[in-house]
Amino acid sequence: MNKKPPVTEPASKRGRKVKPETVVKTTREPSATSLKRRMRLMEGKRTLILDAALEIFSRYGVHGSSLDQVASLADVSKTNLLYYFSSKDDLYLNVLRQLLEVWLSPLVHFTADKEPVQAIGAYIKAKLEMSRDHPAESRLFCMEVMQGAPLIQGELQHPLRDTVQAKVAVIQHWIDNGQLAPINPHHLIFTLWATTQHYADFRTQVEAVTGKTLDDPVFFEEVLASLRSMILDGILPRTA
Numbered sequence: 001m002n003k004k005p006p007v008t009e010p011a012s013k014r015g016r017k018v019k020p021e022t023v024v025k026t027t028r029e030p031s032a033t034s035l036k037r038r039m040r041l042m043e044g045k046r047t048l049i050l051d052a053a054l055e056i057f058s059r060y061g062v063h064g065s066s067l068d069q070v071a072s073l074a075d076v077s078k079t080n081l082l083y084y085f086s087s088k089d090d091l092y093l094n095v096l097r098q099l100l101e102v103w104l105s106p107l108v109h110f111t112a113d114k115e116p117v118q119a120i121g122a123y124i125k126a127k128l129e130m131s132r133d134h135p136a137e138s139r140l141f142c143m144e145v146m147q148g149a150p151l152i153q154g155e156l157q158h159p160l161r162d163t164v165q166a167k168v169a170v171i172q173h174w175i176d177n178g179q180l181a182p183i184n185p186h187h188l189i190f191t192l193w194a195t196t197q198h199y200a201d202f203r204t205q206v207e208a209v210t211g212k213t214l215d216d217p218v219f220f221e222e223v224l225a226s227l228r229s230m231i232l233d234g235i236l237p238r239t240a
Contacts, residue, residue: 042084045076045080045084046084048074048075048076049070049071049074049076049081049084049085049091050091050094050095050098051074052070052071052073052074053070053074053091053092053094053095054095054099054136054137054140055073055136056069056070056073057092057095057140058136058137058139058140058143059136061143062088062089062092062144062151065088066088067081067082067088067091070091089151092151093151093152095140096140096141096144096151096152096155097152097155099134099137099140099141100141100152100155100159100160101159102130102134102137103130103137103138103141104159104160104163106123106126106127106130107123107163107164107167107189108163109122109123110123110167110170110171111170112170112173112174115179116171116174116179116180116235117232117236120188120192120231120232120235121228121232123192124192124195124196124224124227124228124231125224127192127193127196127197128196128199128214128220128223128224128227130196130200131196131197131198131199131200131214132199132200132213132214132215132220134200135200135203138197138200138201139200139201142197142201164186164189167185167189168185168186168189171185171188171189172185178237179237180235180236180237181234181235181236181237181238183235188235191231192231195227195230195231196227199213199214199223200214
């Protein structure tokens with residue numbers, strides 16, 4: 001029986017290593033649903049950190065607070081916190097910008113086509129509601145301004161100043177039309193801020209003197225009626 005001779009590889013292939021097949025891994029793109037879920041989780045974590053920062057900063061001030069305190073209250077690691085905000089100043093500035101936006105929102109609804117007494121009366125109520133529902137924000141803003149507002153000068157000189165100037169023009173329009181007494185619009189706005197925010201910034205003092213806060217519905221209505229009477233009666237056109 002004849003045996004077949006062994007198959008001999010060509011000399012050109014001898015000694016060459018055979019490369020294994022390369023497996024090409026494909027990266028799977030995340031679905032739109034998973035991206036939305038991730039964005040919601042990230043936004044939720046960011047909001048949680050901002051809320052904790054507001055509580056800590058309004059209680060101890062920016063210089064008396066630490067990122068460790070904020071992270072502990074938010075129940076996140078400091079490393080995770082720094083993923084969202086690069087430093088304490090960055091976190092503090094974001095808190096201030098957020099509360100300034102909330103703080104200015106009621107003033108935006110001041111428009112020349114509205115009846116002034118109703119518009120100003122509604123603004124007094126809105127500001128009192130903010131003092132009742134957001135006392136920490138009010139105290140933090142007050143604290144920052146009393147320190148010279150070193151981190152939000154830009155916001156004070158532009159968004160705040162621009163909004164106030166626009167509303168000064170509205171109040172002046174009402175005055176020119178004989179709907180309000182000839183008063184200085186800036187001083188009216190400052191008076192509205194001072195009287196309403198007092199119940200948040202000096203909440204402890206108000207409670208010590210009266211035994212009540214704006215959380216008491218009866219006291220809230222009493223304060224609202226008193227402020228409206230004192231302010232609105234003082235700015236109505238004078239009768240001969």
